[in-house]
Amino acid sequence: MHLPINHRLRPHWRLLAGLCGAYLLAFGVLGVVATAGLPLFDRADTHVLGLRANPAFAWLSLLAGGVVLLAAIVGRDLAHWVNLGAGGLFLLVGLAMLALLQTPQNVLNFEVATCVVALLIGTALLTAGLYGKTGTPRESAAEEVLRHSTRPGDKFTVRPESGA
Structure with a gap:
């Protein structure tokens, strides 16, 4: 499999990953504030930044946003691996929650818009x-x-070490 090394657009992709992390961090902070006092897996109609939230989803977003933003700031191979892992995880969570929307297993209080945002962030x-x-x-x-x-x-x- 070909993964480009030192791609010329790497700084732009790193900036986009940082923006995704900042959005997740902002959503998490605002979500924690907006859902303070609610049960962890509450299914209320609390909206933050246009998406439904509950305390569990807000805290997970806060954690994920912090990790992604920190990796984007640090850069190098840490950002490469964190972005690969977080992107794949967001894609899987978006698809899983899409399948569980109308069931009692929708513990993160997702709706279609939240699944779309998770899939877009995962792709980015x-x-x-x-x-x-x-x-x-x-x-x-x-x-x-x-x-x-x-x-x-x-x-x-x-061979990389030969310089040829």
């Missing part, structure tokens, strides 16, 4: 993770040779 974070891999200039050059090679033997002729 996963893409940021795919394009956020960093490495040395040698590793980057070796990956480019690998990416542009047309013969199967080319994939084994360039």
Whole structure:
């Protein structure tokens, strides 16, 4: 599988991941304030930033937003792995909650709009993770040779440590 190293748009994807983390953090903070005093898995009609919330979802958003934003600030390979993991997790949660919308198992109080936002954030974070891999200039050059090679033997002729 090809994951570009030091992609030229990496800073832009990192910024988008940081914005996703900031949104999740803001949603979490406002959600914790708006749902203060409610039961953890409450199914009330409390809306924050246009999405329904309950204390459990607000605290999870606060935690996820903090982790994603911190990874975007720190950068390097931490951001790559956090964005890949968080993006995949958001996609899975969005799909799972979409399947559980009209059931008693909808413990995070999701609605269709919340599922759409989770899927969009998951897609943005996963893409940021795919394009956020960093490495040395040698590793980057070796990956480019690998990416542009047309013969199967080319994939084994360039080694990152050789500088070729």
